[in-house]
Amino acid sequence: KWLRILLGLFLIVYGLNQFFHFIPSTYGQMPENTRSFIDAVVEYLPYLYIFEILIGLFLLLNKWTAFIYIVLFPLSISFLMFTILNGDIHNMWPALIVALLNFGLMLDHKEQYKPLFD
Numbered sequence: 001k002w003l004r005i006l007l008g009l010f011l012i013v014y015g016l017n018q019f020f021h022f023i024p025s026t027y028g029q030m031p032e033n034t035r036s037f038i039d040a041v042v043e044y045l046p047y048l049y050i051f052e053i054l055i056g057l058f059l060l061l062n063k064w065t066a067f068i069y070i071v072l073f074p075l076s077i078s079f080l081m082f083t084i085l086n087g088d089i090h091n092m093w094p095a096l097i098v099a100l101l102n103f104g105l106m107l108d109h110k111e112q113y114k115p116l117f118d
Contacts, residue, residue, distance in 0.1 A: 003101055011052050016053065029088075
């Protein structure tokens, strides 16, 4: 239970930080090609952050959790891959935490996923 709450809070805080900037960002430390990519998709990012906050709220409220873990999984893996492939290994801990929590919580619900693979 506390892992689900921790993941939900983490997603909400991270999503809100993108709007209110209360935690320092590493944007200026990114490689030039990464900044160029983010600048190219900047108009879509608020929707991603709102989606992230909603996922966190569903986890805190314990609603549709098995489904939410499936929805979050490709996002958490993409977040982790983006961080690693950009050489940002020193700042990869948030992505790693989200991916590990997501994977662990999915394993905890594996019985609910069995019908998907029948």
